[in-house]
Amino acid sequence: MKKYEIKLNRRDFLKNSSMVGMATIAPGVFFQELAHGRALDEPASAKKRWGMLINTNQCTDECDACVTACNEEHGIEDFGRPTTDTQWIRKLKLTHDTSGETINVPMMCQHCENPPCVDVCPTGASFVRADGIVLVNKHTCIGCRYCMMSCPYKARSFVHENLENQLPHAPRGKGCVESCTLCVHKIDNGENTTACAEACSKDGQQAILFGDLKDPKSEISKQLKKYETKEVRSDLGLNTAVRYRGI
């Protein structure tokens, strides 16, 4: 039986073991730095602006994966009363007046930089977070619906019904106004995606791209540079965080 001699002096041992140690710990430290969500006491940063690019060329008639995913993610129920039921995201079907061309447009809160809903809210319950997400503070919303009157995108819903079994990450309640949160709970968890974008990529047509508009290296920024995109009602000068291709 052949004997193996380990020739290892103290210096080599320390060198090798420290390298192994670094190789073991470093990815954890490095990737955790990349992927970690914000700590609860850490405010959202203005260095980011979350947004979406929706390619209507890829959005098809029959698919409603984004709508279903949003409803499931936030526990939005159908009470069978379509005029009062909540919708955070909806699909618009546009038909061109002369050519008859049809376009499918997923429509939700456009997360304006200068949102009219925030301007008119008497208590300041509607607000823009530092990272550009427009939210409703459910503790100070008095349910006056002035924000709904002012929203140019009809993106907000008033909760007309008693709700039960709400999800912890989606605080909702009767008598308050609500709208798309850009899946803020996912962003704060470091997932950096939205339920609609995920569903569109998995079950749909990859029409929704989510990302940081302020990061030049992000895919959304690259595509915004590469393709012609539009804001809905750009004439209002609201600088929306949701942009569209193909309209």
Place this chain on the structure above:
Amino acid sequence: MRDKTEYMVVEFSKATMMFGIIALSFIAVGLFSFITLEHEGHWLTGMNNQIVWGLPHVFAIFLIIAASGILNIASISSVFNIKIYKSLGRLSALLAICLLTGGLIVLVLDLGRPDRLVVAMTTFNFKSIFAWNIFLYSGFMAVIALYLWMMFEARYNKFVTKVGTFAFIWRVTLTTGTGSIFAFLVAKDGYGTLMAPLFIALSLLLGTAIFYKILFWMDKGLGVSLGSEIISRFRKLLIYFIFTVFYLTILTHLTSLYVTKNHGFEIFLLFSQNIYTFLFWFCQIGIGTLLPLIILYNKKLSESSFGVLLASILVIFGSFAMLYTIIISAQAYPLDLFPGYSENSSFYDGAISSYMPSIYELMLGLGGFGISAAIYIFAIMVLDFTPRYLDDEHTLGQNNKEKSITE
């Protein structure tokens, strides 16, 4: 100058009892509606995610602008120094408080979270005209309380002109604020900046008409006989204000029609077959504008207290129809998110939204009327708001006497 008018505390009578019973039953109905909506949610109303402000808001705004308008009678005396209205000053200020309270209560009880009134009163976003209105409304109450104090306390009667002028400025600002709620909505084609002056004019008209109704009731129910001079003055005021509102209404629509992108809405409102077209032409213009003018220019009717009452009732009806048309029609007309395309969705994009107010909304609104009426009847029975005489001998007598003193 001291107020020489003789006032009285109204005593319990059949008229006050009837008034009180009606007021209390309206309050009970309103309270029932509020509790039901608070418990069940707003799905019981006709309001929805398309028509977010409905009949309760029409009632609330009706009462709020009537409140500011009804103070005009006191202002005419204190600010514009027309003495014949002096004896109506206290009543005018009282009615302003009553109507404003009723209107604000409807507004608050219709909130999704009325329990958070404290939040609304303590947390402000000063970019919102709504937040400013909270100050304007509560300040209005305080200014009128001061105004009443100056009117009641003989020693302070000399300050009435100054405080009255301040109250007049405040009320114009308040109605500007109320009108601006609709002026500052970028998304809706049906609203615009002319809403503020239109609301001021409407407040003057509505305030005068409601005040006259109260005077008529005082005449028949409390035995405070109305002189022909007062009737004639109110007739003239009604005519001025009907023309002012009519002029501003024409101006609003002509201005809007000049802008091509607003054609769709104007055609929808003025020249279509829907409830708003009917309300505009038949109720607002026909019943609320032309018919009262015909009555007020009719030689026989215009001189009778009943004729002016009839015109006042028609004006009140027309004003309510006008507010309903303004508030609801602009919401019913769809937003045009994608010009050049027709839109369709499960959220009623591109569709004209229908709205049928429910009984709960009506009950809530009536509750507001009930509160206004109850405060009024209670106040006149505990304090001397009501002038004892409004006949020509007293009103003209005082007028002439003061004229000769100043001359």
